[in-house]
Amino acid sequence: MITVKNLKKSFDNKPILKGISCEFEKGKTSLIIGQTGSGKTVFLKSLLGLHKHDEGQIIFDNKDIELMNERQKMELKSNIGTVFQGSALFDSMTIEENVMFPLKMFENMSSDEMLDRVNVVLKRVELENSNKKMPSEASGGMQKRVAIARAIVNNPNYLFCDEPNSGLDPKTAIVIDNLIKEITEELNITTIINSHDMNSVMEIGEKIIFLRNGILEWEGSKKNIFKTDNQAVTDFVYSSNLYKKVRKMYLNQ
Amino acid sequence: MTFLHNIGLYILMLQKMFHKPTKWKVMKELILKDTEDTVINSLGIISFVSFFIGGVITIQLALSTTGSFYPDYLVGYATRETIILEFAPTIISIIMAGKVGSFITSSIGSMRVTEQIDALEVMGINSINYLVFPKVIALLLYPFLISIAMFLGILGGMVACVYGGYSTMNAFIEGIQTDFTPFHMTYAFIKSFVFAFILATVPSFHGYYMKGGALEVGKASTKSFIWTSVSIVVFNFLITQMLLG
Numbered sequence: 423m424i425t426v427k428n429l430k431k432s433f434d435n436k437p438i439l440k441g442i443s444c445e446f447e448k449g450k451t452s453l454i455i456g457q458t459g460s461g462k463t464v465f466l467k468s469l470l471g472l473h474k475h476d477e478g479q480i481i482f483d484n485k486d487i488e489l490m491n492e493r494q495k496m497e498l499k500s501n502i503g504t505v506f507q508g509s510a511l512f513d514s515m516t517i518e519e520n521v522m523f524p525l526k527m528f529e530n531m532s533s534d535e536m537l538d539r540v541n542v543v544l545k546r547v548e549l550e551n552s553n554k555k556m557p558s559e560a561s562g563g564m565q566k567r568v569a570i571a572r573a574i575v576n577n578p579n580y581l582f583c584d585e586p587n588s589g590l591d592p593k594t595a596i597v598i599d600n601l602i603k604e605i606t607e608e609l610n611i612t613t614i615i616n617s618h619d620m621n622s623v624m625e626i627g628e629k630i631i632f633l634r635n636g637i638l639e640w641e642g643s644k645k646n647i648f649k650t651d652n653q654a655v656t657d658f659v660y661s662s663n664l665y666k667k668v669r670k671m672y673l674n675q
Numbered sequence: 676m677t678f679l680h681n682i683g684l685y686i687l688m689l690q691k692m693f694h695k696p697t698k699w700k701v702m703k704e705l706i707l708k709d710t711e712d713t714v715i716n717s718l719g720i721i722s723f724v725s726f727f728i729g730g731v732i733t734i735q736l737a738l739s740t741t742g743s744f745y746p747d748y749l750v751g752y753a754t755r756e757t758i759i760l761e762f763a764p765t766i767i768s769i770i771m772a773g774k775v776g777s778f779i780t781s782s783i784g785s786m787r788v789t790e791q792i793d794a795l796e797v798m799g800i801n802s803i804n805y806l807v808f809p810k811v812i813a814l815l816l817y818p819f820l821i822s823i824a825m826f827l828g829i830l831g832g833m834v835a836c837v838y839g840g841y842s843t844m845n846a847f848i849e850g851i852q853t854d855f856t857p858f859h860m861t862y863a864f865i866k867s868f869v870f871a872f873i874l875a876t877v878p879s880f881h882g883y884y885m886k887g888g889a890l891e892v893g894k895a896s897t898k899s900f901i902w903t904s905v906s907i908v909v910f911n912f913l914i915t916q917m918l919l920g
Contacts, residue, residue, distance in 0.1 A: 472796060472797065497799075499798060499799030502798075504794065507790070508790055511791075512786075512791055512794075513789075526700070526701055527798065582797075
């Protein structure tokens with residue numbers, strides 16, 4: 423579980439996060455949504471430790487990240503899997519080497535053991551027999567699946583995904599969403615997804631956090647989002663006519 | 676202010692390069708790969724340039740001393756001194772700033788743009804140690820390249836001198852052996868080590884701290900070439916003043 427208390431972050435005296443408090447539960451897929459510039463990416467990067475926050479607390483399973491020593495921070499980071507928006511696969515490595523990378527860096531396993539583990543996760547993301555391909559030879563959807571495989575190869579406790587289905591066609595996007603949800607349940611990990619894809623919200627949003635101008639405007643589940651009367655949320659989520667109709671049908675039922 | 680800020684950032688980068696070292700098993704592979712990319716893959720261009728520029732230096736020296744009271748061996752002597760003292764260590768390093776320097780900046784810069792450096796950081800890996808340190812170690816072999824440049828430069832000079840009819844082979848060889856000062860080799864290799872460190876770290880700095888997209892990667896490569904060349908020229912002056920002045 424990850425607990426965030428009164429998180430504040432500013433750049434050049436311009437406040438980006440203005441005191442966010444929330445919790446992300448284990449075994450659930452949580453989504454952070456919000457318009458461009460709402461602070462989603464800064465929030466996610468602060469949780470990942472890529473931005474140092476100005477105030478507040480980030481607590482990973484009862485351990486405040488600020489009170490951890492270097493070794494504990496390293497241990498925590500090796501327990502975090504991350505899927506970046508652009509996949510962030512290492513261009514100079516094959517798919518197999520990319521997935522094997524965290525094992526090589528942090529685990530004391532033999533080459534055969536590592537290869538077995540890589541094959542297991544590649545099979546899980548339906549990429550068996552793609553071991554020797556280079557990332558440039560893989561499609562956008564395949565690259566995302568490799569990124570997911572790399573993120574889960576050393577059985578992390580936390581999975582962070584920054585817009586995992588951006589740039590993908592709707593069908594592949596749903597496949598990726600479902601894969602993340604299934605993996606979260608199988609491994610019983612805390613998953614946080616940064617997204618502005620409304621399909622993801624409706625499909626896998628067990629917990630949804632809506633950010634607006636650096637503050638937490640609303641939080642709830644995908645069921646709650648249909649019923650909310652928060653104007654900012656409804657304006658954002660139901661901006662298309664299709665979703666307006668879907669909401670109307672849901673409320674009529 | 677920006678200049679001082681960048682100097683500070685560069686020093687911090689050098690300091691961070693020695694923190695949290697990457698696993699030796701992985702580092703060994705990185706060093707071998709960077710040795711291939713920076714040293715082995717430069718052998719062709721270095722050999723080609725050295726041989727022909729050695730030839731040109733000899734022809735120019737021979738033309739300006741023909742028909743005078745200068746002894747025949749002077750062409751060989753002057754070619755050796757020019758190549759060992761200045762051409763091989765300094766001019767080759769400026770060429771390498773263009774070849775290896777821009778390769779280092781663009782490869783690290785592309786990793787920055789495509790979030791690969793962020794991916795390393797969130798895994799708890801010291802990305803500066805992972806990316807820069809193996810390049811510094813790989814370029815410890817740089818004096819080996821300079822030795823080849825010295826040999827081929829003098830060989831090119833000899834070929835041009837003898838087959839161009841400017842002097843005889845015996846006179847050229849006599850020139851190469853005349854008044855040889857072993858310390859000049861030490862001086863050239865000290866310079867090579869310093870330039871190797873500059874070649875590994877200055878382009879890495881420009882790639883690592885770049886911001887923006889693909890266009891900025893190109894701009895960072897150009898900037899890196901300029902600053903690497905400037906650093907080489909300035910350190911060349913300082914080392915020469917300290918060791919030969």
